[in-house]
């Protein structure tokens with residue numbers, strides 16, 4: 001298993017554990033947790049601290065009704081990356097006869113994934129309907145494939161599912177997760193023989209910044225949006 005270098009930061013894990021994060025961000029964090037034992041452990045610690053402080057608060061004011069409310073609130077907490085018990089989803093997605101294993105969190109969206117379409121530059125994308133939570137796609141870069149240089153009007157969350165890619169800022173491997181916004185300008189590309197599959201979530205269209213790709217801007221709502 002490859003080493004994961006890019007993790008959600010503490011504030012994302014805390015927001016996930018307390019259920020206060022944005023739904024799209026929580027989804028990405030949950031998918032990362034499926035791949036990252038280190039962050040799973042951190043979330044467990046945060047949840048243990050949360051439960052402990054709730055018990056302390058309740059113990060100071062131990063009225064029968066409050067005790068019941070406390071138990072209810074603890075019981076209502078979602079388990080990490082929990083799924084509906086017994087539900088079974090496809091465990092992989094397929095592109096051109098290749099099957100890619102998915103983290104458990106993303107398996108439930110396989111049947112909400114549209115057809116692959118081929119874009120410029122050896123790129124493939126398939127839209128994923130998350131039900132109004134930003135714009136999500138599986139994106140596959142063939143070896144040598146690249147996304148034109150762009151920045152972001154909103155945020156771009158990316159989780160590497162298979163293979164590796166670079167973007168001029170860093171090199172990313174399976175399990176790595178990145179949060180980028182308008183401060184970052186990058187050119188994702190893969191030189192790996194096996195290419196690279198990522199799951200990407202953006203809340204606003206990309207803004208292409210260089211050369212001919214700038215001509216794409218009027219259409220950027222069609223491109224990864």
Ligand SMILES: [Zn+2]
Nearest residue numbers: 007008036039
């Ligand atoms: Zn992690």
